[in-house]
Amino acid sequence: MALNVLILGGTTEASVLARQVAGNPRLAPILSLAGRTTNPRAQPIATRTGGFGGIKGLVRYLRDEAIEAVIDATHPYADQMSAHAVAACRETGVPLASLVRPEWQAEAGDRWQVVPSFDTAARALGPTPRRVFLSLGRQELHVFAAAPQHHYIARLIERPERADLPPDLRLVQARGPFDREAELRLLTEEQIDVMVSKNSGGDATYAKIEAARALGLPVIMIARPNKPAGQVLTDIEQAVVWLHDLAPRGV
Numbered sequence: 137m138a139l140n141v142l143i144l145g146g147t148t149e150a151s152v153l154a155r156q157v158a159g160n161p162r163l164a165p166i167l168s169l170a171g172r173t174t175n176p177r178a179q180p181i182a183t184r185t186g187g188f189g190g191i192k193g194l195v196r197y198l199r200d201e202a203i204e205a206v207i208d209a210t211h212p213y214a215d216q217m218s219a220h221a222v223a224a225c226r227e228t229g230v231p232l233a234s235l236v237r238p239e240w241q242a243e244a245g246d247r248w249q250v251v252p253s254f255d256t257a258a259r260a261l262g263p264t265p266r267r268v269f270l271s272l273g274r275q276e277l278h279v280f281a282a283a284p285q286h287h288y289i290a291r292l293i294e295r296p297e298r299a300d301l302p303p304d305l306r307l308v309q310a311r312g313p314f315d316r317e318a319e320l321r322l323l324t325e326e327q328i329d330v331m332v333s334k335n336s337g338g339d340a341t342y343a344k345i346e347a348a349r350a351l352g353l354p355v356i357m358i359a360r361p362n363k364p365a366g367q368v369l370t371d372i373e374q375a376v377v378w379l380h381d382l383a384p385r386g387v
């Protein structure tokens with residue numbers, strides 16, 4: 137029998153991990169997506185989509201599907217899913233490991249202002265109208281309606297559903313990864329004065345930070361939430377080893 141593994145995904149790491157465990161006879165993985173993206177990329181392992189229904193729902197799912205290990209590979213800002221995973225795994229005794237991306241660190245030339253929340257980021261833009269690149273998710277843009285004096289450009293995979301968005305907002309629909317040259321072009325052509333970003337960490341979205349540094353642009357960096365974790369793993373190889381240690385031998 138193979139080890140039943142639930143991978144909580146929605147990130148590049150989760151997709152890479154899915155590729156690495158696909159076809160492994162000792163593992164029976166399922167990748168869980170929240171369902172935020174209408175056309176997610178095809179995955180090489182079984183997937184399920186949509187919330188579990190809180191901690192209770194996740195406990196039920198773990199039991200019903202006889203899950204024997206959970207890897208939380210959700211985004212550093214997806215703190216609710218992680219809190220639920222910690223609670224549900226504690227209740228059921230299912231081992232939990234969490235892939236934690238190291239944060240980006242400011243380097244020489246970076247002009248970061250670190251703020252604790254999305255609201256403070258909107259306030260930190262100040263009273264004078266600026267051209268702002270919002271490198272955020274579509275669920276987060278509405279916060280900037282509180283600072284309607286700015287011209288915003290937001291790059292998203294798909295259009296936001298909410299209507300309470302900032303009045304002067306232009307959407308650029310695109311799916312990463314983006315390289316440094318493309319980011320330099322976007323920031324220059326759009327005459328961006330300031331960028332707002334999460335400290336997502338990882339390589340996939342770092343080019344915009346390098347481009348801001350090269351152009352001497354200020355970045356309002358929204359600090360990470362306190363995200364609960366199981367056993368902390370910092371790369372995908374560690375996750376594969378962790379799963380192999382739990383998997384039955386001799387399959």
Ligand code: NAP
Binds near residue numbers: 145146273
């Ligand atoms: P969140 O605030 O932590 O989660 C909100 C609710 O969405 C959870 O309570 C859960 O619903 C459901 N959910 C979240 N991730 C799920 C998953 N992988 N599988 C099944 N249900 C999930 O999360 P979020 O910030 O909205 O992020 C949603 C998804 O987008 C995550 O998969 C995350 O990895 C990905 N993502 C997030 C960001 C970001 O900046 N937040 C960026 C890139 C990708 P129930 O309580 O009903 O179980």
